[in-house]
Amino acid sequence: MLETRELTVNFAAKSGGKKAQLTAVNKVNLHIKKGDALGLVGESGSGKSTVGRTILHLNKASSGSIIFDEQDITRLNSTDEKILRRRAQMVFQDPHSALNPRMTIMRSVAEPLILHTKLRGAALREKVGTLLEIVGLQKQFLYRYPHELSGGQKQRVCIARAIALNPELLVLDEPTSALDVSVQAQILEFLKSIQKELDLTYLFISHNLAVIRYVCNRIAVMYLGQIVEQGETEEIFNNPKHPYTKALLEAVPLPEPGQPRRGKPLVGDIPSPLDLPKGCFFNNRCEKAIAGVCDVAPVPTYTLEGGREVRCVLYDPETQRQTA
Template sequence: MLDVKNLTVGFPVRNRGEKAMLMAVNDVSLTLNKGDALGLVGESGSGKSTIGRTILHLNPSTSGHIALDGEEITRLSAAGERALRKRAQMIFQDPHSALNPRMTILRSVAEPLVLHTRLRGSALREKVGELLETVGLQKQFLYRYPHELSGGQKQRVCIARAMALNPELLVLDEPTSALDVSVQAQILEFLKSIQQQKSLTYLFISHNLAVVRYMCNRVAVMYLGKIVEQGPTEEVFKAPRHPYTKALLEAVPLPEAGQSRRTAPLGGDIPSPLNPPTGCAFHTRCDKAIAGKCDRVPPPEVDFGHGHVASCFLGVEGQGTTGEKIRELA
């Protein structure tokens, strides 16, 4: 369904009075099969949201290729952009700012139908009412304004609007992080059920590993604009191969009081994308970094089978390769 190859996204900025390029996404490749849900995880500033927005042409790409269902969509005409909106939609993190406060729920949900279909009048109202009922809202919400709704109800409206044109791909950018915990569970359960009913394809962006484990059958871990590990969700969670993935999993709160962590929590801050470290970008925070190697040479991508890959010298070593062989690969 989705094929992203060597995607790079840079933003021109000024650094100390001089022009510079901030590389938010750096040579990222990922694939997403029809009906799959791929979780994109990582710390804030790792480039997760930029990937989602670039796929839907909300950000321009610097280089690379994006294909949707085999059709190249990296550069599109105005007509191509219009067609893309029918096939792929985005659900944003904050439902409060995603809805126009001066528009009724009817107008907000009807907008894509007005732009892309010939529905008008009573037929349009009927269709919007059906969409609201699909997301668990009664037709009485049609003439309400966003300030009259709770956070969970607003997000349901945003989902109804995204579903109006029956898209094939949904990009969900932390769709529950701004909601109460009890409401989060309801929204996630609903998103999972409609994915199964309509065979939707999800790119699910989140920093919550528990949510990703529940929602996604595959996961990709991002650090400083690069994907450092990806594979089947359960395999990555049970046997993480990259030190950064292990650190993220260790940071998840433990369910029982008195339990001690196996490793120390990840320290330091993510480096600036304006001045990324040489070699492995994670070596400045990694307690297993190999001096003279990780700080100088980009790590190779190691395939552990079943689509599970990680970019780390330790992964090569874990495959039974000797230290001498690692030095040869470098």
């Protein structure tokens, strides 16, 4: 369904009063099969949201390519861009700012239908009412305004708007992080159910590992603009390969007070995307870093048995022989 090849996104910035280049996404390779839910996880500022926004042309790719259903969509004309909008949609992090406060719910959900279809009048109202019912809201919400809804109800409205055109791909950018914990559970359960009912493919962006584990069957772990590990969800949770993935999982709080920590907390600071390291981007924080190896040259991605992909020299056959 979706593949990115060496996708790179740069932004103009300033460093020390001089013009500089900030690399937000650095040669990212992702692949999502139809019907899958791929979780893109990492710390804040790792480039997760930029990947999602670039796939949907809300940001411009600097280099690399985006393949959607075997078609290169990296650069599209206005006609093809409109077709993409029908087939791929985004649910944003904050439902409060995603809805126009001056528009009724009817108008907000109807907007993509007005732009892309010929539905009008009673037929349009009926379609919007059906969409609200799909997301668990009654038709009485049609003529309410966003300030009259709770956070969870607003996010359901955003989801209704996103699925209005029967898309094949949904990019979900932290769709529950702005909601109360109890409401998060309802929205996640709902997202799982409509994925099956509507045969949707998800790119689910989050920093919450528990959320990713619940919703997604595959995970891609991102650090400083790069994918450092990618594979099946349970395999990564049960046997993480990359030192950064291990550190992320070990940082998850334990449910019982007084329990010993799973591992040591990460030390050191994340390098600046304005001044990227020569070797592995994680080498200054990694306990297993090998001097003269990890800090010298860019690290390729190694494919392990079972299809797991890891960007770490510890899985280079030559390095394994030298350190054995």
